[in-house]
Amino acid sequence: MKRYRNGEIWDFEREMPVSRDGSDVILGLDGGATSTVCVCLPVMPCSEQLPDPLPVLARAVAGCSNHNSVGESAARETLEQVMAEALSKAGSNRFAVRAVCLAVSGVNHPIDQQHILNWLRDVFPSHVKLFVHNDAVAALASGTMGNLHGCVLIAGTGTISYGFTEDGREARAAGAGPILGDLGSGYGIAAQALTAVIRAYDGRGKESMLTSMILDTLGLSSPDELIGWxxxxxxxxxIAALVPVVVSCAEAGDQVANKILLDSVDELAASVKAVVRRLELCDGKGSFPLVMVGGVLEANKSWDIGKEVINCILKDYPGAHPIRPKVEPAVGAALLAWNFFMKESEDGHRYC
Amino acid sequence: MKRYRNGEIWDFEREMPVSRDGSDVILGLDGGATSTVCVCLPVMPCSEQLPDPLPVLARAVAGCSNHNSVGESAARETLEQVMAEALSKAGSNRFAVRAVCLAVSGVNHPIDQQHILNWLRDVFPSHVKLFVHNDAVAALASGTMGNLHGCVLIAGTGTISYGFTEDGREARAAGAGPILGDLGSGYGIAAQALTAVIRAYDGRGKESMLTSMILDTLGLSSPDELIGWxxxxxxxxxIAALVPVVVSCAEAGDQVANKILLDSVDELAASVKAVVRRLELCDGKGSFPLVMVGGVLEANKSWDIGKEVINCILKDYPGAHPIRPKVEPAVGAALLAWNFFMKESEDGHRYC
Incomplete structure (x- = not known):
């Protein structure tokens, strides 16, 4: 276990008694492109039914931990800090941790996973079970209460679709970031709206309400100032924070904004359909959980992107069972860590 | 005049005699998203015909100087360094300079212009005439030999269309960078090709030759490695460096690559048409220079993007007179500086 080089991330442990028994805990972490959340749960005994509400011991929040967006060392520092804060708030420490599940956006390849595991191994005692996934996995688990089966669609700043079969196969679509065409993401929607403003201004595109609404929101006086901004x-x-402006324009009847949202619905549904098709999640009459997560899908407005996406998917796959999770993805990550720990370790069997 | 804080950019001047007479020079600088070129020309006397070839005294090359891409201080250092190198190579110095034209991509607003003029004023003696423009202006001047009339289309890493009327009005279209929809740019073409590879891989899009060709070019073994790359x-x-791969695929008959190039032709032609329409450059039978510049338009291949763009523009504006410049944009910038100097300063009149 390491002392942090430049900070005092783990100093709090010196000031509290080191527990090596009794109150064992689990950490679940959800790292998105906008913020990172870590929760600390007690190790719960095996039972048919999870307690409701779940006994969350502590919750900590930090900024972006996507290494593609902020760089590897900043991402790592954010992840370590938010875990330390959650443990400190729970009055616990690293010796009490049984399992950790880090679900972080930007983990797209076994190499990314290995990079994170390499430093994570140094942070925790050797008995701690460590799991690293894409953040989509935590979001799925938040809808299925820790069961890795079904498909999840996340559309926040970024977007990704992820699916798992009961026999352990997995597939994903989209989630490749803004340069590689995540058009239905919050970033994608807002960037298309900004582009529409520029095109109208220079004579390549139709005039729309987006121009005055976006300039007002940003406090700019002319579209050419948008480039600098x-x-x-x-x-x-x-950029993604402009999505509500686009939705407002579409609700007010603006055709350009409406087309951006309709195209985004198609893109988001296409990524779910690609995953369902590849995994054969819905052969014949089979039903599967379809977990829907993220700011873009949660707008309780008359133009409801999430509802339109579900309608579009149900046309092809009537067996899709839409779920809006009641717990947050970080809790999903903690439930995954707990599930893995119970099934895969001898330690875990003690609790059953 | 300033000594550079951290470097020895202008130290060469101490080692050569300071000329305050005789061999007066002009600097022309073209700063694009990929590289920056500075040329040094002598102040030529007024005459009907410019000498051919032009007596270029020195030429220096540096990296990107777009402040939106590399940041303001790096851009500034690159610009100052490349001017110093050109003067040093010409055996000249800042006292011999009569006029400087900096034509830099990323100059989109009077504020950008003023930022650059502010530090440029400190670099040169007070008698030096300074002009700052978008790099499109230099490209137009390179086709019209310093005459600000007509329209220029640049499509390299980025793309922009810029036009000037003989009575001094100007207009532009596109040039707002990759986030704001410059789809016909080299970056735009390559990003769409990369997106097509990801979409085919995860089941959202059609298979194409782009996958194997791009992975081979980059030495990657699987499309999911493209995200990290x-x-x-x-x-x-x-990213833009992948354009030749896309052109090769289209030439080999690949439909996905072909569609990307056809869409790009439409986008590039649309930006020229928007400028011509707004400036009324082509009312009735009028003819106007249409200067075509940049790697995307210069491919001497069977799939010739530049030729297709010209055909598309000529359908609407038969008065367009396509020009492929014989001198580089930096020389265009120098000719602009020379023109301004001759017309606008009393000093300049001495040469006529």
């Missing part, structure tokens, strides 16, 4: 800060979340 | 380095030029 856009490149002044490369944060994807800053 | 793409975000490892945010340079737009690195």
């Amino acid at each position: 856009t490149y002044a800060d490369p944060s994807w979340a800053r | 793409t975000y490892a380095d945010p340079s737009w030029a690195r």
Whole structure:
């Protein structure tokens, strides 16, 4: 176990008694492009039914931990800090941890997974079970209460679709970031709206309400100032924050905004359909959970992107069973860590 | 005039005699998203005909100087360094300079212009005439030999269309960078090709030759490695370098690559048409220069993007007179500086 080089991330452990028994805990972490959430749960005994509500011991929040967006060392520091904060708030420490599930956006390849596991191994005692996944996995688990079966669609700043079969096969679609065509993401929707403003301004595109609404929101006086605004800060979340403006314009009847949302619905549904088709999740009459997560899908407005996406998927796959999770993805990650720990370790069997 | 803080950019001037007479020079600089070129020309006397070839005294090359891409201080250092190198190679110095024209991509607003003029004023003696423009202006001047009339289309890493009327009005279209929809740019073409590879891989899009050709070119073994490759380095030029691969696929009959190029032709032609329409450059039978510049338009291949763009524009505006410049944009910038100097300063009149 390491002492952190430049900070005092784990110093709190010196100030509390080191527990090596009794109150064992699990950490679940959800790292998205906008924020990172870590929750600490007690190790619960095996039972048919999970307690409701779940006994969350502590919750900590930090900024972006996607290494593609903020770089590897900043991502790592954020992840370590938010875990330390959750443990500290729970009055616990690293010796009490049985399992950790880090579900982080930007984990797209076994190499990414290995990179994170390499430093994570140094942070925790050797008995701790460590699992690293894409953040989509935590979102699925938040809808299925830790059961890895079905398909999840996340559409926040970014978008990804992820699916698992009961026999352990998995598939994903989209989730490749803004340069590689995540058009239905919050970033994608907002970037298309900004582009529509520029095109109308220079004579390539139709005039729309988006121009005045976006300029007002950003406090700019002319569309040519949008260029400077856009490149002044490369944060994807800053651009994605304009989605509500696009939805408002579409609700007010603006055709350009409406087309952007309709195209986005098609894109989001296409990524789910690609996963369902490849995994054969819905052969014949079979039903499967379809977990829907993220700001883009949660708008309780008259133009409801999430509802339109579900309708579009149900046309092809009537067996899809839409779920809006009642717990957050970080809790899903913790439930995954708990499930893995119970099934895969001898330690876990003690609890059953 | 300033000594550079951290470097020895202008130290060469101490080692050569300071000329305050005789061999007056002009600097022309073209700063694109990929590279920056500076040329040094002598102040030529007024005459009907410019000498052919033009007596270029020196030429220096540096990296990207678009402040939106590399940041303001890096852009500034690159610009100052490349001017110093050109003067040093010409055996000249800042006292011999009569006029400077900096034509830099990323200059989209009077504020950008003023930022550059502010530090440029400190670099040169007060008698030097300074002009700052978007790099499109230099490209137009390179086709019209310093005459600001007509329309220019640049399609390299980025794309922009710029036009000037003889009575001094100007207009532009596109040039707002990759986030804001420059789809016909080299970056835009390559990003669409990368997106097509990801979509085919995850089941959202059609299989194409692009997958094997792009993976081979980049030395990657699977499309999911493309995500890491793409975000490892945010340079737009690195992505745009894949354009020849897309053209090769289209030439070999690949439909996905072909559609990307056809869409790009439409986008590029649309930006020229928007400028011509707004400036009324082609009312009735009027003819106007249409200068075509940049790697995307210069491919001497059977799939010739530049030729297709010209055909598309000529359908609407038969008065367009396509020009492929014989001198580079940096020389165009120098000719602009020379023209301005001759017309606008009393000093300049001495030469006529």
